Amino acid sequence: MKFISTRGQAPALSFEEAVLTGLASDGGLYVPETLPHFSKETIASWAGLSYQALAFEIIKPFVDGELTDTELKAIIDKAYASFRHDAIAPMVQTGHNEWVLELFQGPTLAFKDFALQFLGHLLDHILAKRNQKVVVMGATSGDTGSAAIEGCSRCDNIDIFILHPHERVSEVQRKQMTSVLAPNVHNIALKGNFDDCQNMVKASFANQSFLPEGRQLVAVNSINWARIMAQIVYYFYAALALGGPHRPVSFSVPTGNFGDIFAGYLASKMGLPIEQLIIATNANDILHRCISDNDHSKKPLVHSLSPSMDIMVSSNFERLLFDLYDRDGAAISGLMEEFKSGAMTLSDAALAKARELFSSHRLDDQAMTRIIGQVYEQTGYLLDPHTAIGVEAARVKRKNTHTPMVCLATAHPAKFPEAVKQATRHVEPALPPHMADLFERKEQYDVLENDTAAVQQFVAKNIRA
Structure with missing residues (x-):
């Protein structure tokens, strides 16, 4: 299987090459040339x-012989060995x-573990085979x-640098x-917001001349195809x-960078009967x-109680646009150029296609805390802020109550x-036992100015020989 760029100008790559490359040389994102069905x-x-076992069946066609069945199964088994629940992705009923x-x-108590535990072990395997060292940014x-x-902290062939918005x-x-005090791990608290961090990472991928000779950047953000691929699995798992597939299922997804819900879109394209995908957002x-008004314009970022969704530029939306525009790379390049001015408008045909499957809803902090309190009072179940937004979006936007x-x-x-605590007025959710001492652990991170050159200099200086 080959992987092509959403902007149509970068060379097609193999699975391994796409995993190691991340962002395409033309600025686009890699997607499979064809999807398995x-x-x-x-x-x-x-x-x-x-x-x-389900993950093996769904991932195998994308790997297309670049990993043996034995290698792929071993990577999958290692990826999910550290999950606390035997079901890996259990479900709890919260309403009819x-x-x-x-x-x-x-x-790490977040959905990102599904993709990043898999990606970490996959990179371990690929880099050891190639005798190659890389820099994850x-x-x-x-x-x-x-x-x-x-x-990635256990991998000898990786130096990892993670940027997060300072105090946000x-x-x-x-x-x-x-x-995490491993010698290959570097945390950078950037004096800016998430979009600043993301833009800096994208700029660094576009020009890697600051790296020592023989090193390249590898993406762990959801621009990396392997992350999206791993997330497709739990849509099938829940639906089954x-x-x-004897009846359709709908999904409501708290959405920031669009990667998680794009995996659901791919599951639908691969044959899973999904009636509805609901984009649940904060302010x-x-x-x-x-989706609702064809208004894809940047506005000032709002800092909310659901900070993982405090994002204004959703990178993976480009992957959906590529399909909505019939995989026309030139059209996507034009749209992305238009968006640099702060806004872009979808064609009527593209928007109509999106609305066949996608609905959307927005909640502010006040509505979000209300739903946490309501669900807790009715069921005794605690939602985190992002999940609460997804639950309320589902209740407002679902087409019918017959479809799960x-x-x-x-x-x-x-x-x-x-x-x-704010939502329930008294309940403080406890950390699981393996993380009970988190607040006593020693920390190590560097606060840096919102300056690309300064960050790149820091990265270059801290790469191990």
Whole structure:
């Protein structure tokens, strides 16, 4: 299988090359040239498979022989060995035909573990085979950083640098990153917001001349195809548990960078009967405005109680646009150029296509805290702020109550104790036992100015020989 750029000007790459390259040389994102498609009978035959066995079936066509079956199975098994729940992605019912898919059972309590534990072990394998050393550089609005560090800190062939917006992530999120004291791990607190961090990472990928000879950058953000690929699995897993493929299932997804919900879109294209995908956003609602009003314009970033969604430029939306514009790379290049001015307008045909599957909803902090309190009072179940937005979006936007609605729980409520306490007036969610001493752990991080040259100089100086 070959992987092509959404902007049409970069060379097609193999799976391994796409994983190591991340951002395409023309500024686009890599997507498969063709998607595998599974018949209803094939999907039905997967009912009852373990999460790991299902992951093997779904990921194998993308790897296309570049890993042996034995190698792929070993990477998958190692990726999910550290998850606390045997089901890997268990579900909890919170209402009539409404389910919460718990994607926080991994080592850092966030859905990013599904992709980044897999990516870490995959990179380990590829780099050891190639006898190659690389530099991982990533931006995080809170959860990607800790999951990437957890996945890469043990790898001798990787130096990892994670940028987070200084004083704009939760204390738990920061400590999870900065208390990993491995010699190859470097946390940078950037004096800016997440979009500043993301723009700096993209600029560094575009011009890697600051790196020592023989080194290249590897992406762990969701621009890396392997991350999207790994996330497709839990859509199939949830649907199979609720009677799929014999009946459709809908999903509500807390959405910032669009990677998680794009994986659901791919699951639909691959044969999973999905009736509805709901984009759930906070006050930073560019995706909601785009789907509802064709208003894809940047506005000032709002700092909210759901900080992982405090994003105004959703990188992975470009991957969806590529399909909405019939995979016309030139058209996507033109749109992205238009967006540099601060706004872009979708064609009527593209918007109509998007609305066939996608709905959207926006919640502010006040509405979000209300739904946390309401669900807790009615069920005794605690939602984190991002998941709460997904649950309320599902209740407002679902087309019917006959189709099971799955709300993706993207983080453990203990990652956002202040918001949960505010919503419930008294409940402080406890960290799991393996993280109970988090606040006593020593931290190490560097606060840097919002200056690309200064950050690149820091990276170059701290790469191990």
